[in-house]
Amino acid sequence: MSTATGKDLREIRWHxxxxxGTVTAAKMLASAAIIRxxxxxxxxxxxxxxxxxxxxxxxxxxxxxxxTRAPVDHPEIVIITDPSxxxxxxxxxxxxxxxxxxxxxxxxxxxxxxxxxxxxxxxxLWIIDASKIALEExxxxxxxxxxxxxxxxxxxIVDLDALKQEITEAFEASSKLRALLPQNLKALERGYEEVYxxx
Amino acid sequence: xxxxxVIALTGNQAxxxxxxQINFDVAAVYPISPQTELMGFFAEYVANGxxxxxxxxxxxxxxxxxxxxxxxxxxxxxxxxxxxxxxAYMLENLYIASGMRIPLVLLDVNRALSAPxxxxxxxxxxxxxxxxxxxxxxxxxxxxxxHNIIMSVKISEKAMFPIIVNYDGYIVSHSIEDVEILDDESxxxxxGPSDINRIPYPxxxxxxxxxxxxxxxxxxxxxxxxxxxxxxxxxxxxxxxVFDEFAQISGKRYDLIxxxxxxxxxxxxxxxxSSFGTLKDAVDRLRDQGKxxxxxxxRLYRPFPVKEVAQALSRAKGVVVLDRADSFxxxxxxxxxxVSTALLATDNNPFVHNFIYGLGGxxxxxxxxxxxxxxxxxxxxxxxxxxxxxEYLQVRE
Numbered sequence: 001m002s003t004a005t006g007k008d009l010r011e012i013r014w015h016x017x018x019x020x021g022t023v024t025a026a027k028m029l030a031s032a033a034i035i036r037x038x039x040x041x042x043x044x045x046x047x048x049x050x051x052x053x054x055x056x057x058x059x060x061x062x063x064x065x066x067x068t069r070a071p072v073d074h075p076e077i078v079i080i081t082d083p084s085x086x087x088x089x090x091x092x093x094x095x096x097x098x099x100x101x102x103x104x105x106x107x108x109x110x111x112x113x114x115x116x117x118x119x120x121x122x123x124x125l126w127i128i129d130a131s132k133i134a135l136e137e138x139x140x141x142x143x144x145x146x147x148x149x150x151x152x153x154x155x156x157i158v159d160l161d162a163l164k165q166e167i168t169e170a171f172e173a174s175s176k177l178r179a180l181l182p183q184n185l186k187a188l189e190r191g192y193e194e195v196y197x198x199x
Numbered sequence: 200x201x202x203x204x205v206i207a208l209t210g211n212q213a214x215x216x217x218x219x220q221i222n223f224d225v226a227a228v229y230p231i232s233p234q235t236e237l238m239g240f241f242a243e244y245v246a247n248g249x250x251x252x253x254x255x256x257x258x259x260x261x262x263x264x265x266x267x268x269x270x271x272x273x274x275x276x277x278x279x280x281x282x283x284x285x286x287a288y289m290l291e292n293l294y295i296a297s298g299m300r301i302p303l304v305l306l307d308v309n310r311a312l313s314a315p316x317x318x319x320x321x322x323x324x325x326x327x328x329x330x331x332x333x334x335x336x337x338x339x340x341x342x343x344x345x346h347n348i349i350m351s352v353k354i355s356e357k358a359m360f361p362i363i364v365n366y367d368g369y370i371v372s373h374s375i376e377d378v379e380i381l382d383d384e385s386x387x388x389x390x391g392p393s394d395i396n397r398i399p400y401p402x403x404x405x406x407x408x409x410x411x412x413x414x415x416x417x418x419x420x421x422x423x424x425x426x427x428x429x430x431x432x433x434x435x436x437x438x439x440x441v442f443d444e445f446a447q448i449s450g451k452r453y454d455l456i457x458x459x460x461x462x463x464x465x466x467x468x469x470x471x472x473s474s475f476g477t478l479k480d481a482v483d484r485l486r487d488q489g490k491x492x493x494x495x496x497x498r499l500y501r502p503f504p505v506k507e508v509a510q511a512l513s514r515a516k517g518v519v520v521l522d523r524a525d526s527f528x529x530x531x532x533x534x535x536x537x538v539s540t541a542l543l544a545t546d547n548n549p550f551v552h553n554f555i556y557g558l559g560g561x562x563x564x565x566x567x568x569x570x571x572x573x574x575x576x577x578x579x580x581x582x583x584x585x586x587x588x589x590e591y592l593q594v595r596e
Contacts, residue, residue, distance in 0.1 A: 067476035
């Protein structure tokens with residue numbers, strides 16, 4: 001059985017804070033890929049499991065079986081769901097990245113400022129104010145569904161319809177979340193529409 | 200063949216799905232991370248009426264196991280789950296379950312033992328159970344956890360021994376992956392109905408009253424243990440039979456061990472649980488460098504597959520055993536001693552080295568396993584020397 005190596009394997013690392021749905025988003029990304037018949041894996045790195053503490057999650061997607069259980073050390077794509085982390089754990093965010101790493105950042109900062117803070121002058125950079133979308137759509141800073149829309153647009157790693165299906169299934173399965181489904185589907189679409197590639 | 204569908208599940212979700220499909224009679228449980236979430240999922244199935252299981256909330260793991268033993272002795276199909284210190288707390292009753300020949304299933308969502316306190320994965324908890332007379336199976340991922348749980352019911356009831364199904368806490372339990380699920384009917388047909396008379400001496404059969412847990416005086420205790428000893432050796436064939444039967448519905452053929460590129464391998468790494476995937480990737484990378492390396496996964500840990508391991512190592516020059524638990528005994532990790540003993544069953548005499556890795560959830564990378572192979576080769580060739588059989592693979596000194 002062939003295993004996931006080389007170009008076919010997409011490796012993504014998420015940085016967020018507990019309570020913002022980062023782990024859920026990373027899992028939904030893998031699940032959406034699995035809906036499309038791919039192999040997917042999402043592994044949270046659990047720390048203290050406290051709301052507000054930094055969380056790191058690895059997502060892998062491939063057409064082949066994924067064997068490794070190591071966290072993603074050299075991400076092709078880095079997703080930052082909480083902008084304050086750029087100041088507090090910049091070294092952790094940048095570990096294992098190079099000039100080819102794509103960054104997708106939830107922030108209301110202009111791109112130049114993000115480039116400067118992260119010291120990524122030439123990297124591909126996508127900006128999305130996912131927190132604003134989340135606050136406008138459902139009044140809480142849970143930017144994960146808007147981030148997923150942005151990730152779909154920026155990377156093409158999964159299509160928007162697969163994410164819609166995954167989010168619909170996940171929200172409908174939960175009595176707590178069911179009522180928030182339309183707002184989250186809207187946030188997903190807005191994330192897809194409003195993310196932009198920095199110069 | 201069963202109808203199958205591939206869906207995204209965490210290890211705990213996959214385990215809960217297997218439990219739902221089995222639709223067993225009794226679950227006595229006490230919550231402990233990372234098992235809590237699993238039983239949370241299952242409790243939902245119970246609350247929603249999707250299963251007929253009687254769930255008993257007890258005051259601790261010792262009671263959980265005692266309740267399970269009582270239920271299973273009565274004839275109820277019984278599954279419980281725990282982790283880390285919870286396994287330690289139920290330890291006394293584990294011996295009672297195996298000594299009384301109780302068929303029941305314990306899911307061990309592997310967690311380190313305190314102190315220092317850690318809720319994260321290693322195999323220290325399961326290693327407590329290795330001499331308890333329970334059958335023990337390790338799972339590499341959510342898919343295997345799901346399959347192993349379904350098979351374990353049948354293995355346990357055929358063997359009339361209790362069985363532990365291990366899967367790594369957090370690394371498997373809380374990570375999502377694609378899992379192929381069988382249809383409910385096929386799973387239920389496979390495990391069969393849970394009529395009390397499926398086991399030889401159910402307590403609830405009032406026509407044939409029996410005593411469980413009697414005293415044995417010095418003139419008979421040995422005979423009881425000898426029966427247990429002899430029957431435990433029959434477990435190998437029972438496991439193989441159930442693996443074969445399961446292959447017919449799932450299309451997935453399991454063996455007691457899994458070999459990866461061992462055929463022409465000079466150096467072989469051995470591990471259990473979730474690290475085996477990473478070990479396979481390490482083997483691939485070393486093969487790309489022209490190294491003749493391979494890997495073995497121990498699926499059935501108890502009884503230990505002595506013959507299979509000996510056969511798989513019968514041509515190797517060197518073996519590195521990767522233990523996710525320390526024994527603190529001056530010899531080496533538990534798996535190291537098992538493998539070293541199994542080598543008595545082959546004329547080959549490979550150099551064997553032992554590394555401890557992955558304690559308390561420490562993440563393990565391909566590069567670290569590659570380093571383990573490198574150290575093995577240097578030791579075997581006499582380029583380097585060692586003070587002890589066992590070393591720590593990942594440590595800040």
